[in-house]
Amino acid sequence: MTLNSPKTRRPTIYDVAKQAGVSPSLVSLVLQNPARVSDKRREAVQTAISDLGYRPSRAATTLASSRTKSIGLVIDDYRNLWFVDLLRGMEAVLTDHGYQVMLADSRPGENRIREAADGLLAMHVDGLVIAAEPSASMLAGTGVPTVVAGWRDGVPAGADLITNDDDGGGGMAASHLLGLGHTRIGHLSGSGGAAAHRRAGFRGRLQESGVEPLIGGEAGGTSEEDGYNSACWLLDHHPDITAIFAANDTMALGALGAIKARGLAVPADISLIGYDNSTLAKSRYLELTSVDNRSDLVGVDVAKALLARIQDSAVGPQRKLIEPALIVRGTTARPGF
Amino acid sequence: MTLNSPKTRRPTIYDVAKQAGVSPSLVSLVLQNPARVSDKRREAVQTAISDLGYRPSRAATTLASSRTKSIGLVIDDYRNLWFVDLLRGMEAVLTDHGYQVMLADSRPGENRIREAADGLLAMHVDGLVIAAEPSASMLAGTGVPTVVAGWRDGVPAGADLITNDDDGGGGMAASHLLGLGHTRIGHLSGSGGAAAHRRAGFRGRLQESGVEPLIGGEAGGTSEEDGYNSACWLLDHHPDITAIFAANDTMALGALGAIKARGLAVPADISLIGYDNSTLAKSRYLELTSVDNRSDLVGVDVAKALLARIQDSAVGPQRKLIEPALIVRGTTARPGF
DNA sequence: ACGGCATTTTGTAGCGCTACAATTTTTGCG
DNA sequence: CGCAAAAATTGTAGCGCTACAAAATGCCGT
Structure with a gap:
């Protein structure tokens, strides 16, 4: 050997x-x-x-046939685990059709997403999935069917858009808390497009019931630290608060830190909802109620849309929202329970 | 447009x-x-x-020049975030030399790692990194310099091997607990090669001081659930235990659940050390003392080894262990503190 | 202005594969 | 058994690029 x-x-x-x-x-x-x-x-x-x-030799095959039977996937940050579900969903469809997924290496820096997409295009991928903040210039003239996944705003009309219904998810969180009887409700607002939709959906549903959410950290980021700081602000400025909806699970973890630091208990004193239904939320130690994006379903639809457009270039772009699901665990309860 | x-x-x-x-x-x-x-x-x-x-066209360039200026990286599971550090370390070196990293899509199934490697080889990568359990047949006849990262056993002599010193890391955890004065110490043993080395290093260092570790869950897996179950077993069979070393942070989280369920406090009643220094460990809420693998350094050395062998095919394979670092946080203290 | 040399530019021949028309072989059936 | 149609197999041309030798151009001093 x-x-x-x-x-x-x-x-x-x-x-x-x-x-x-x-x-x-x-x-x-x-x-x-x-x-x-x-x-x-x-x-x-x-x-x-x-x-x-x-x-x-893939190179020779590609050159001779001008097909690669591969789909490029550009990811914003490998640490955001939602892409794993997206990938699994895509593969469930693509593998049956003999397609392979190539992950783009998104090295840090200014134009990293653009560069990652270019690298993939240089490899002649038959289709492109942008699971990151898209820019119009990036989607222009890619030459192959392109789908934006997970980002909702600023997507030009010519590209497919399949993403999570963050407005709907925010509404679900609001309905859950209202249904439990909460009325003094805070929100840890992350930054970015998805967070804005979660906030809008959340606020909208509350306002229908005459409740105005207490918003913390609108300008901040999405890290645990941001969650901690925003939660501190909320708890200190609104001591009578009984529930908090965090824009993601990581921020919810930060909120747990802030709540613990003040000697309060979850869910006895404060109910807490996260977003993403990440491994964090599923943890037996944390038992975090969370909204599940169903990114696997997004992946399935992304793959289907891509295949449809690859096989028939006359198919037009589509836009679709995937309905999230609320997963109730141990961090939400009736107020004062 | x-x-x-x-x-x-x-x-x-x-x-x-x-x-x-x-x-x-x-x-x-x-x-x-x-x-x-x-x-x-x-x-x-x-x-x-x-x-x-x-x-x-990358395909044409590759075909004409038979160089791709790209390195293939096969990953075991995208959810194991250590690969992100590995990748960053590799890129720090490779980008300067104009190389690009391609991630292999490791779809689930029997031969997925092999298939992922084959896919990469079909794309003419100039070098291959296996960050997964290697098999001899997989490393045979790849035709390009190949490095195994993060897996230590069963690597044939012909391949490079650059990995984390799990024995040393286990020893560090042991020294830390001994230094704090613990003597009734448990270990949540994960499954797999790395876990075995962590256990061996841990046990070895303890035995030098005449302490025999209480081992739980030797046959189990590496999930949070496994950590929970093993910790339950340890706490129930050895009620006088004062410290636990978990084979990874996820299992440590499970242990936290078990400790909490018994009304015990960390670190007052039980000191806890994890492994990997993951985001979990860094969390402000958890503040988990953990051993950092320094996978970024592994990545740097992997890249260097690959470049050396690509540039000069006479360079022989090497084996190297990267020294981990203990990160002390809030879950360890003197016993009875 | 001109040889002689360095620098810049170009033509030619593939890299390994596929598409497709052309050719050969097999099959069915009167 | 012969012949048309179907099935199986092959030859040819080229995908977009690079390597390398060959040709063209620029530059120097005298």
Whole structure:
């Protein structure tokens, strides 16, 4: 067994063809559509392939066929785990159609998302998914069907848009707290488009019931630290508050820190809802009530939209919102319970 | 601004050459080594490139030059966030040398790691990093320099191996607890190679001081649930226990759940150490003392090793362990404090 | 102005594969 | 058994780029 022997040129279809006693074209056919080749030759070719350890060159295939059977996925930040669900959802659909997903390496820096997309396009992906803040210039002239996932605003009319209904999710959180009887309700508002929608949906639903939410940290970020600081502000300025809705689970964790620091208990004194239904929320220790984005469903629809447009370039772009789901756990209860 | 117009063929160097009034070869030269071209032509070419929106075809470049300037990274599970640090470390080195990292899509299933590696190899990556359980057959005949990162056992002699010193990290945790004065110490043992080394290092250091660790959950997994169950077992069978070392932060979170359920306090009744120094450990709410793997340093060394072997195929494989660091936070204290 | 040398530019020949038309072989059936 | 139609196989051309040798241009001193 030889490891890493760069000396020996890797085998090509010509080597396989010679070994199997057929023409290179036939080898290519076996690779693409084995059913169209006679049993005898097919087996001979397949034997030769494994004997030689032949692997098709993706570059050559791409160049010759101008199809890559691959979809590029640009991610904002690998630490935001929602992309894992998105990816799983996409794969559930794409694998059946022989497509492969390529993740773009989003290195830090100014134009990193643009660069990541460019890198993917240079590799001739057949479709592109932007799971990050899109800019119009980025979506212009990509040359392939492009879908924006998870970001709702600033998407030009020509691109597909499939994302989570953050307004709806915010409304669900509001309904849950109202249903439990809360009336003095705070919100830890993250930054960015999704957070704005969560806030809007939340506030809208509360106002329908005549309740005005107490908003903290509108200008801040989305980190645990931001959640901690905003929660501190809320608790100190509104000591009679009985419930808090955080724009994400991480901020909810920060809120837990602030609540604990003041000697208050969850959910006895304060009910808390997060957003994302992350592993954090599912934790047995935290038992956080949270809104689940159903990003897996987003992934499924993203893949379907892409396939439809790849297969038929006449298909127009679509926009779709996926309905989230409220997962009730141990951090919400009736006020004063 | 036209979005997604598959009708218009994407421009090639020939289009650029015609537009700039030069030969295709000159365009290619500008792309590779702008310094070797006269200012006048270089600018003409660069103008033409941006006017036409030209993007080089990676497939063609690869095919013609048989270099891709890219490194493949196979990841075990995207949810294990240590790869993010690994990636950042690798990029810190590779970006300067014009290399790009490609993440392999590790879809679930039997041979997913193998398949991911094959996919990367089909794309002609110049080097391969396996951040997952390696099998000898997988490392055989990859044809490119290959480094195993983060997995220590079962790596054939021909491959590079750069990983975290889990034995040393276990020893650090032990020393810390001994130094605080603990003597009845438990361990939540995860499954897998890294966990075995953490356990061995931990036990070894304790035994040097004549302390025998109480091991829980040796056969279990590495999830929060596993941590919870093992911690329950430890607390119930050894009520006099004063400290616990968990094989990872997630299990430590499970342990927190078990400790809380028994009405015990951290660190007053029980000191707790995790492993990985994940965001969980850094959380202000949890303040978990944890061992940091320094995976960023692993990434740096992985990249260096790869570059050395790519540039000079005579360089032999190396093995290296990166020293972890103990991060002391709020979950450890003197016993009975 | 001109050889001689360095610098800049260009033509030619593939890289490994696929598309597709052309060719050969097999099959069905009168 | 022969012949048309179907199935299987092959040859040819080219995808977009780079390597490298060959050609063209610029620059120097005398």
